[in-house]
Amino acid sequence: MNKSTLMTTLRYLVSAFIVAVFVFPIAWFGLTSIKPTSAVFNKDKVVVFDFEPTFENYQVTVLGGKKADTASGSNLLMGTSGEGAYDGRSSIASSLIIAISSTFAATVISLFAAYALSRLSFRGSQGYMHWILSQRFLPPIAIIIPLVFIFRDLGLRDTHLGIIIAHTLINIPIALLILKSFFDDVPVEIDQAAMIDGATRFQCFYLVVVPMIKGGIAATAVLCFIFSWTEFLLSLFLTNSIRTIPVKITTFVTSTGSEWGYISALGTAAIIPGFIFILLVQNHLVRGLTMGAIKD
Amino acid sequence: MKSSRAWLPRWLTSEHPFPWLLPVTSLLIVFGLYPVLYSLWLSFFKRNPATRKEKFLPSWNWNKLIEDDRVWDAVQVTLTYASIALFLQLALGLAIALLLDSDRKGFGVMRALMTLPLVVPPAVTGMMFLLMYDSSFGVISNSLYALNLLSPSAPILGTGSTALWGVIVADTWQWTPFMVLIMLAGLRALPREPFEAASIDGATALQSFWHLTLPMMSKIIALAVLIRGIDLFRIYDYVKVMTDSGPGTATETLTAYAGTVYFKSANFPYASAVALATLIVVLVTASVFIKIFKVRF
Numbered sequence: 001m002n003k004s005t006l007m008t009t010l011r012y013l014v015s016a017f018i019v020a021v022f023v024f025p026i027a028w029f030g031l032t033s034i035k036p037t038s039a040v041f042n043k044d045k046v047v048v049f050d051f052e053p054t055f056e057n058y059q060v061t062v063l064g065g066k067k068a069d070t071a072s073g074s075n076l077l078m079g080t081s082g083e084g085a086y087d088g089r090s091s092i093a094s095s096l097i098i099a100i101s102s103t104f105a106a107t108v109i110s111l112f113a114a115y116a117l118s119r120l121s122f123r124g125s126q127g128y129m130h131w132i133l134s135q136r137f138l139p140p141i142a143i144i145i146p147l148v149f150i151f152r153d154l155g156l157r158d159t160h161l162g163i164i165i166a167h168t169l170i171n172i173p174i175a176l177l178i179l180k181s182f183f184d185d186v187p188v189e190i191d192q193a194a195m196i197d198g199a200t201r202f203q204c205f206y207l208v209v210v211p212m213i214k215g216g217i218a219a220t221a222v223l224c225f226i227f228s229w230t231e232f233l234l235s236l237f238l239t240n241s242i243r244t245i246p247v248k249i250t251t252f253v254t255s256t257g258s259e260w261g262y263i264s265a266l267g268t269a270a271i272i273p274g275f276i277f278i279l280l281v282q283n284h285l286v287r288g289l290t291m292g293a294i295k296d
Numbered sequence: 297m298k299s300s301r302a303w304l305p306r307w308l309t310s311e312h313p314f315p316w317l318l319p320v321t322s323l324l325i326v327f328g329l330y331p332v333l334y335s336l337w338l339s340f341f342k343r344n345p346a347t348r349k350e351k352f353l354p355s356w357n358w359n360k361l362i363e364d365d366r367v368w369d370a371v372q373v374t375l376t377y378a379s380i381a382l383f384l385q386l387a388l389g390l391a392i393a394l395l396l397d398s399d400r401k402g403f404g405v406m407r408a409l410m411t412l413p414l415v416v417p418p419a420v421t422g423m424m425f426l427l428m429y430d431s432s433f434g435v436i437s438n439s440l441y442a443l444n445l446l447s448p449s450a451p452i453l454g455t456g457s458t459a460l461w462g463v464i465v466a467d468t469w470q471w472t473p474f475m476v477l478i479m480l481a482g483l484r485a486l487p488r489e490p491f492e493a494a495s496i497d498g499a500t501a502l503q504s505f506w507h508l509t510l511p512m513m514s515k516i517i518a519l520a521v522l523i524r525g526i527d528l529f530r531i532y533d534y535v536k537v538m539t540d541s542g543p544g545t546a547t548e549t550l551t552a553y554a555g556t557v558y559f560k561s562a563n564f565p566y567a568s569a570v571a572l573a574t575l576i577v578v579l580v581t582a583s584v585f586i587k588i589f590k591v592r593f
Binding site for chain 2: 115
């Protein structure tokens with residue numbers, strides 16, 4: 001074997017190893033979700049493949065089936081006691097309602113602002129952009145305490161609408177900056193040509209320019225969906241009974257033990273939509289993650 | 297069309313930015329700016345824990361903040377956490393990007409697989425690592441026992457000296473792919489000619505990396521450091537899920553401390569002050585960084 005084929009082989013091996021290291025935690029989590037309880041909690045050795053696969057954990061958490069024996073004994077001893085404590089169906093529904101609504105709201109209203117920032121020059125536009133950017137860098141904890149009070153006064157606490165607003169709020173800066181970068185890609189001459197032909201600014205916006213960045217809008221929406229779907233802190237503070245999936249999962253950990261079977265089943269189920277979506281936006285991922293600063 | 301709306305004042309027409317910006321601006325003012333000001337106002341009150349009454353005393357919480365050892369511990373934990381994680385993620389991100397930047401068969405699939413950790417909710421990431429760290433059946437713990445690198449009497453997240461590392465590893469697993477993607481985009485955008493010229497002149501791969509790749513990527517690296525650095529500074533989810541600031545306060549970051557004051561002592565004015573302190577540090581650092589490195593969005 002000559003030196004260059006050796007290097008190529010080595011590069012393949014090292015790359016494959018590193019990718020495997022990064023995929024491993026997800027694979028292990030998925031594997032745990034189909035293990036019977038005895039295999040998960042085996043204290044003598046770590047069980048890898050020698051177990052009878054079961055879908056009981058999914059039946060309980062995703063389909064709301066009846067709870068089997070829990071790992072840490074009587075359920076009454078645990079913090080999350082009672083029927084349905086491990087039923088994730090309402091959490092899945094809540095997460096879907098919240099993620100879809102906040103994605104829609106954030107994308108649509110950011111679309112207008114992004115167009116204006118891209119096309120209509122005005123005094124203070126740079127300052128406005130900085131304000132938007134500072135919203136992206138705002139630690140959610142800094143607004144969460146007043147937000148709890150404001151939501152309580154407006155009757156938004158522990159409602160879907162409340163978290164939808166909160167998630168729209170965190171998604172706006174990201175959506176706005178990404179969409180602006182897509183609008184910036186469209187030459188201004190196109191707007192000018194449309195307006196010479198008699199279109200108003202608004203017609204030019206929704207009949208000409210918006211259709212031209214459809215792909216970019218889809219990518220933005222997907223990223224907003226993922227941010228809302230994975231968000232934890234705001235959902236934790238603003239709700240008691242409505243539990244989004246990330247918050248629901250943390251309630252499966254109690255002082256007397258963690259229901260790893262249920263945690264991994266609901267967790268694995270929660271990852272799947274993100275996986276599908278991220279594969280759809282591979283081409284715009286970098287632009288999205290850097291808020292339009294790097295175009296790919 | 298234009299003439300039919302002639303009765304509208306100019307600032308309400310679609311030629312003026314006002315109507316376009318109105319929805320975003322009003323939402324951000326009501327639910328973004330107003331809460332920050334509310335928070336500031338709240339931090340000017342002294343709360344009496346016994347009577348639960350609040351008294352206007354503007355300097356009280358801010359003095360308390362300066363004198364609170366837990367705040368300074370939290371600052372130290374936050375800075376340690378953020379700088380170690382940032383360094384690891386940047387170095388690994390760049391190295392893995394260089395490795396995966398190839399048009400050969402299979403590398404495209406590997407790059408796609410590399411993005412998967414990014415869509416896992418951070419709370420679920422915390423769970424994944426809790427499972428693997430478990431002192432009796434965790435796969436990472438047991439592997440480390442087998443290699444004699446860890447003793448079962450000192451669980452990773454239950455020991456003060458290793459707990460922060462345990463959280464850093466989870467964060468690094470999730471966010472190194474972010475760095476890889478950005479660095480890959482940067483590498484792909486590099487012009488070819490300087491590298492060809494350098495290799496004709498006999499430069500080694502390492503030399504052209506130091507003298508060509510790194511300087512040409514400096515803007516992109518600065519951007520990645522800014523975005524990731526701020527997110528690291530605001531870290532909450534991993535700490536809350538994995539260690540809940542423990543053992544003791546070994547992994548208590550500023551945001552986690554603010555959360556603790558909020559949840560456990562219900563001292564809202566003081567929690568506001570701690571949270572605002574985080575915000576001030578983040579915004580000042582970010583503005584200075586943006587100015588120095590001329591990051592543009």
